[in-house]
Amino acid sequence: MGLLFACSVAAPAAIAQPITAEDFIAFDADQARIGQLLFYDKVLSGNQNISCATCHHHDLGGTDGLSLGIGEGGVGLGPDRTPGDGRDRIRKRIPRNAPALWNLGHKDIRVMFHDGRLVPSDMYGNGFDSPAEEWLPQGLGSLLAAQALFPMTAPFEMAGNVGENEIAGAVNNRVDLAWPIIAKRVRTIPAYGEMFVQAFDHIDRPEEVTIVEIGNALAAFIGTEWANYDSPYDDFLVNGTPLPAAAERGRQLFFGAANCVQCHNGPLFTDQDFHAVALPAFGPGRTRKWDPLPRDVGRMGATDDLEDAYRFRTPSLRNVTLTAPYGHNGAYANLRDMVRHMADPLTSRNSWTPELAGLPDVPWLDDLDFIIQADALEMRRQAAFLDVRPVALSDAEIDDIVAFLQSLTGKTALSRPMGRPNTVPSGLPVD
Structure with missing residues (x-):
């Protein structure tokens, strides 16, 4: 899961630091x-x-490739996973996107x-x-x-x-x-x-x-x-190896005018803080005993502090190209769409359609998946809690930022040292 946006305060001057084995x-x-x-x-x-x-799963970059997962009761892996049937079928989707x-x-x-x-x-x-x-x-x-x-x-x-x-x-x-x-x-x-x-x-x-x-x-x-830090950008940091032209333009935007670095900073490209970015709402939400609405109030659910409403942790952008869909609920299956949202959240939110997510069909949940969108008051609340200042980016500039994010993908990211075992001691099947 990845996130990119320009925060409402000035960006720090420093670029991301390199990672070494001693950092783990x-x-x-x-x-x-x-x-x-x-x-x-x-x-x-x-x-x-x-x-x-x-x-x-290893085959899916350490995630499941779904906006909201199909958990206990489902069958199969990733986008091909089905929701089960009969008494074993799933009762609701996993409320949040599987973190990287x-x-x-x-x-x-x-x-x-x-x-x-x-x-x-x-x-x-x-x-x-x-x-x-x-x-x-x-x-x-x-x-x-x-x-x-x-x-x-x-x-x-x-x-x-x-x-x-x-x-x-x-x-x-x-x-x-x-x-x-x-x-x-x-x-x-x-x-x-x-x-x-x-x-x-x-x-x-x-x-x-x-x-x-x-x-x-x-x-x-x-x-x-899942330790991995041998991307082209790491070569740039450590050895001075130039990035491809589009990625270099994207790097300058990322650390400059687009102000992505304000929150995606440090060696892991995350401030590990919480921000409201007005992602489109759908799914079962994370309901609470005293808050039964199918919504997700984010950090506020952990702190009960209204100041934290709809704020979510800034994720790392390392290997972000491998971890779609994007956002805490996987609202965007395409990295370019996610970058566009973070440049202008409310415009993207208003034009969002379910097809932009990666949400497998579960017929018995159809009536519930998007019911929160019919709550006009809740939609206004979510749009009002916003920590993002819009940034005017052209299509070409968005492409350049995506090219830079691609340069954060490790050369050995898909060749993990241990990988998937063929069998496990319980004798149960290994997916």
């Missing part, structure tokens, strides 16, 4: 090997029918999720401020490890619905009650048990494996597998 957390290779298998193993899901890789995984092991990463609901903190005595609050276990070695635990407890992502399996039932009572069940599933598979004993110094017997080791293993894999 030093994860253990044996733990990463366990994480690779778990990432593709459906044993982590309530009904054992979906894995982390379903929405973050690139460079999440970088030491500067300090916030996770589109709304930033996971950050380092001493508030609860476990190192993190998270949706699990004091029930998040201690011992998670990184923000990435903490993040890895939450998709397993999300009903429409991996857990399933109440009554379908014991994990979904446990989550319904309290989020942390599901994690011991998942850990037992994993450690009682002999191959996993042996690998954990070998990879973790403090684990002497498989029975000692908890969700903490599972989270740390997943983080070791994600943090190493």
